[in-house]
Amino acid sequence: xxxxxxxxxxxxxxxxxxxxxxxxxxxxxxxxxxxxxxxxxxxxxxxxxxxxxxxxxxxxxxxxxxxxxxxxxxxxxxxxxxxxxxxxxxxxxxxxxxxxxxxxxxxxxxxxxxxxxxxxxxxxxxxxxxxxxxxxxxxxxxxxxxxxxxxxxxxxxxxxxxxxxxxxxxxxxxxxxxxxxxxxxxxxxxxxxxxxxxxxxxxxxxxxxxxxxxxxxxxxxxxxxxxxxxxxxxxxxxxxxxxxxxxxxxxxxxxxxxxxxxxxxxxxxxxxxxxxxxxxxxxxxxxxxxxxxxxxxxxxxxxxxxxxxxxxxxxxxxxxxxxxxxxxxxxxxxxxxxxxxxxxxxxxxxxxxxxxxxxxxxxxxxxxxxxxxxxxxxxxxxxxxxxxxxxxxxxxxxxxxxxxxxxxxxxxxxxxxxxxxxxxxxxxxxxxxxxxxxxxxxxxxxxxxxxxxxxxxxxxxxxxxxxxxxxxxxxxxxxxxxxxxx
Numbered sequence: 001x002x003x004x005x006x007x008x009x010x011x012x013x014x015x016x017x018x019x020x021x022x023x024x025x026x027x028x029x030x031x032x033x034x035x036x037x038x039x040x041x042x043x044x045x046x047x048x049x050x051x052x053x054x055x056x057x058x059x060x061x062x063x064x065x066x067x068x069x070x071x072x073x074x075x076x077x078x079x080x081x082x083x084x085x086x087x088x089x090x091x092x093x094x095x096x097x098x099x100x101x102x103x104x105x106x107x108x109x110x111x112x113x114x115x116x117x118x119x120x121x122x123x124x125x126x127x128x129x130x131x132x133x134x135x136x137x138x139x140x141x142x143x144x145x146x147x148x149x150x151x152x153x154x155x156x157x158x159x160x161x162x163x164x165x166x167x168x169x170x171x172x173x174x175x176x177x178x179x180x181x182x183x184x185x186x187x188x189x190x191x192x193x194x195x196x197x198x199x200x201x202x203x204x205x206x207x208x209x210x211x212x213x214x215x216x217x218x219x220x221x222x223x224x225x226x227x228x229x230x231x232x233x234x235x236x237x238x239x240x241x242x243x244x245x246x247x248x249x250x251x252x253x254x255x256x257x258x259x260x261x262x263x264x265x266x267x268x269x270x271x272x273x274x275x276x277x278x279x280x281x282x283x284x285x286x287x288x289x290x291x292x293x294x295x296x297x298x299x300x301x302x303x304x305x306x307x308x309x310x311x312x313x314x315x316x317x318x319x320x321x322x323x324x325x326x327x328x329x330x331x332x333x334x335x336x337x338x339x340x341x342x343x344x345x346x347x348x349x350x351x352x353x354x355x356x357x358x359x360x361x362x363x364x365x366x367x368x369x370x371x372x373x374x375x376x377x378x379x380x381x382x383x384x385x386x387x388x389x390x391x392x393x394x395x396x397x398x399x400x401x402x403x404x405x406x407x408x409x410x411x412x413x414x415x416x417x418x419x420x421x422x423x424x425x426x427x428x429x430x431x432x433x434x435x436x437x438x439x440x441x442x443x444x445x446x447x448x449x450x451x452x453x454x455x456x457x458x459x460x461x462x463x464x465x466x467x468x469x470x471x472x473x474x475x476x477x478x479x480x481x482x483x484x485x486x
Contacts, residue, residue, distance in 0.1 A: 048124060052211060052212070055356065058355065066348065072087075077212065091143045095143060095146050095147070113222050114222065117222060121137075121218075148208075152241050153228070202342070205342065250343075280350075302425055309383065317335055322336070327427075334389045335389075339392050362416070372404045
């Protein structure tokens with residue numbers, strides 16, 4: 001009996017383990033199927049991605065600098081939001097005027113053109129857009145792209161007066177005529193609230209220079225070729241039009257906007273923000289050397305502006321692109337930069353673009369770090385403002401921290417101003433002992449000027465010195481009496 005009971009118990013136990021093993025096998029198979037279904041053989045980000053969401057490490061420094069206020073361009077912001085509805089209506093109005101302009105432009109023509117580049121356009125965004133079907137995506141590209149082309153044409157016509165001789169020098173007459181030939185009849189500027197409401201166009205400029213609010217450049221160019229170039233072939237480029245419009249912003253008001261256009265036309269542009277970056281850097285001289293490849297942005301790389309000025313360095317500005325900084329024969333030439341309401345947002349988005357896009361070096365980030373090195377206090381900011389190197393329109397007490405805050409949370413793989421910092425440091429170290437002597441000499445000269453310039457001042461100084469000496473002697477004598485009294 002005992003033996004039978006033991007056998008029955010062992011059989012039951014074996015059955016239980018077998019059942020558990022089978023259950024485990026089922027769980028393993030289910031998990032295997034589930035995980036395989038979630039695997040993706042393709043990279044989640046295309047190699048051609050150039051439009052990104054701003055990383056949280058940068059966004060948390062100033063969230064408003066990356067958020068659109070009045071218009072959503074592209075798929076990364078919810079265009080159904082109430083704050084964007086007015087401009088959505090403007091987009092529809094712009095497209096309606098295009099299709100009814102009598103210029104043989106049909107909606108079918110625009111749809112067919114964008115369908116050809118739809119896949120490439122989707123791949124330009126770093127995050128998947130599977131939630132947007134083909135029809136909605138193509139419609140978005142057409143609405144946004146046509147709006148941008150017409151906006152820039154209208155802005156060009158509205159900003160520039162063709163009778164202005166300065167304007168005539170900057171622009172070819174055929175170019176100007178082609179851009180604005182239909183004038184108000186087609187463009188409808190007199191009825192457009194974008195150009196008749198104070199600051200509305202400035203708000204749009206802010207939003208159109210945000211990294212998350214970009215449209216692929218080839219999409220805009222494709223639509224531009226249909227809307228404009230087919231009527232005026234080879235008269236002007238889209239790059240020239242966009243740069244000319246954005247040159248109305250103080251921070252982008254530099255002559256490189258109109259120079260070397262042929263050279264710049266050879267460069268591939270990714271989107272509007274990339275065009276602005278290219279206009280800032282394409283004449284930039286790299287002062288780096290082969291021995292230096294990285295930099296800690298918080299490291300002190302050279303003395304601040306006021307310290308350098310005390311050491312004999314002279315500061316001047318020139319009408320160059322802001323990044324073309326030179327140091328030669330103890331003279332710093334630093335082009336003027338305007339610090340206004342839109343400057344911070346622009347630089348933050350340019351830096352975010354450089355941090356996210358592997359195809360671009362950190363040139364703008366290097367510029368910000370360099371300027372931060374020069375400005376250590378409000379005295380440095382005031383000094384550079386006096387030298388007309390900085391046009392500070394913010395006027396706040398902490399404005400000297402402007403550049404320092406811009407590069408918080410960034411990495412800097414290559415500091416493009418290392419060579420110029422090396423030259424400055426060599427000059428500063430070489431002449432440091434001489435500068436010390438000169439400062440002491442200046443102190444003596446100041447003493448002679450303020451206190452020894454006439455006999456009565458000399459007598460006063462001598463009398464004061466004697467009186468001070470007698471006071472010290474009396475004090476010492478009193479202390480000795482107190483401690484050594486019997």
